[in-house]
Amino acid sequence: MKILFKLTLVLVFVLTRAGVQAQGKAQLEKDVADLRAWLIKKANQADSVTRAEWPAIKQEFFTRTEKLDKNASKLSDNSKQEYGELKSQYHDMEQQNEEAYGQPLNxxxxxxxxxxxxxxxxxxxxxxxxxxxxxxxxxxxxxxxxxxxxxxxxxxxxxxxxxxxxxxxxxxxxxxxxxxxxxxxxxxxxxxxxxxxxxxxxxxxxxxxxx
Structure with a gap:
């Protein structure tokens, strides 16, 4: 009876852990999709972004990618590739904005x-x-x-x-x-x-x- 009880506990633990991992992976995939939508929106707004707004955009990008960077290995191969492409697109946009705004204020x-x-x-x-x-x-x-x-x-x-x-x-x-x-x-x-x-x-x- 005790053995059966222990086996049941182990099974419950394994299934629970598997469920949590699946949920975590699904959330990471969603985070990539959300980043894609966010980046498209910011790219469409690029002509109207001012110097004052740019630091907030940089911080939001960091917030959105911090968790993804730590867990990138858990993404599917397609999502890994897309995530790398999205980061590259963002850095191109960042460089363009930094060049446009020039030197810091005196x-x-x-x-x-x-x-x-x-x-x-x-x-x-x-x-x-x-x-x-x-x-x-x-x-x-x-x-x-x-x-x-x-x-x-x-x-x-x-x-x-x-x-x-x-x-x-x-x-x-x-x-x-x-x-x-x-x-x-x-x-x-x-x-x-x-x-x-x-x-x-x-x-x-x-x-x-x-x-």
Whole structure:
């Protein structure tokens, strides 16, 4: 009786382990399919991706591939091959974006842009009651200057925008609803202007390179 009981336990353990392994393999295959869909989506959006969005895309790729890298040996042969091809496609896209965005921003120049576009030398110290006015001032400057800006200038303007956004997140819970709505509208406007210029310049560069 004891022997039968032990055999039953062993059988249950083996079947359970096999089921877990099968589920794990199926999940890995699904992860490859999800990565494929994600990469296709990002490739289709390539012309509208800005410098500020690129770090988040890189982090998402790392998150999506971390588990796959550790368990690649468990994938089927077809999935292994496809996974390698997907990683290669991503790295090509990454290289293109890194080349397009050029060198990192200069710290002194970034500080000058912060001062000129917000009227303050210390965005991190903007008071909650003044944040809406700073956003309004920022967008007034963007509208007035944007037609003269190069893509590099837009990188500095986006840096200032991100500094303002970080400050907003810190005081968001205390902001009046009216201020939240106004700031959100201004953020949408800035991103629309930024992406439209980015797309225009990338299109012109491709056009020149094809001639």
């Amino acid at each position: 710290r002194e120049e970034a500080a000058r842009w912060e001062r000129e576009l917000t009227g303050t030398n210390n965005i991190k110290a903007i008071r909650m009651i003044d944040l809406r006015d700073r956003y309004v001032y920022f967008m007034e400057q963007v509208r007035a200057r944007r037609t003269r800006w190069s893509l590099r200038d837009w990188d500095y303007a986006e840096h200032v925008y991100l500094q303002l956004s970080d400050r907003k997140e810190l005081v968001l819970d205390a902001l009046p609803n009216g201020d939240k709505m106004k700031i959100a509208a201004l953020q949408v406007e800035f991103n629309t202007l930024r992406k439209s210029r980015d797309v225009k310049d990338k299109f012109e560069n491709r056009k020149q390179n094809s001639n």
